[in-house]
Amino acid sequence: MTPITNLQFWVSILSPFLVLAGWFFVYGNSNRIAKRSEAYSIVTKTVDKVLALDTRCANFWLATEQKENPQKWVAGTLSEIHGIRALLEMLEAHHSFNSKSELLIKLRMSSTLDAEKIEKLSMAELRTKKQEQSLALSSSLKSLYEYYRTLNN
């Protein structure tokens, strides 16, 4: 029987540990990729909803024909914002997103503040209102994009 050399001894001891270490690495990496993929998906859905909100606001604030009933419009808009809240809460709870409150405030304020008195606003005031809403939109998209970039790091 050939005597076991030192090298063979250590290789036989270390090999299983190296295999285990490899599996842990692969498992951890797969988890990270899955988590990042989930965050990307939620961010994409949030962006879609924010863009849809922008269209909704444009159709309301700048409509030249008979305006939609403000109470109904605000109710529908707040429902959309509730959907955005749900997505942002997922990002906050599971993916370290920390701009939820800021985004919700901007979107809600710019969309719904004084929507009830739309009939009394002049065209200039309506354009200003839509401009505020567009600024809130671009700020929200910027926050989401900056967060999206951090997922790549």
Added chain:
Amino acid sequence: MTTEIIDIKNFSRTPYGRYPSDGTDNGETFRIKYLEPAFKNPTIEKVIVKLDSVQEGYEYGSSFLEESFGGLVRVSKIPAKLILDKLIIDTIFKDYEIEIKEYIRRADV
């Protein structure tokens, strides 16, 4: 010195709008009926406003929040500092608290 607790559900489960012309559950009425007496009462040290007992999934509109709380400064002429010292907003939604305090500060300008 006492603490006054104002639960929104005692006013409405779907508060909306600024004025009575917007509906019965408007910000002006909420302010006049509930908030103003509490903030103007010198024996009340803290005013806790509970916001979460509205209908499930309900979102507050900004007009209601501004008229209710910003109106305390603009219309009721209560100093913003006094309101901010006394006011405790009880909600799990931090964005409402931030927005309300912003309206109070803005109304003071």
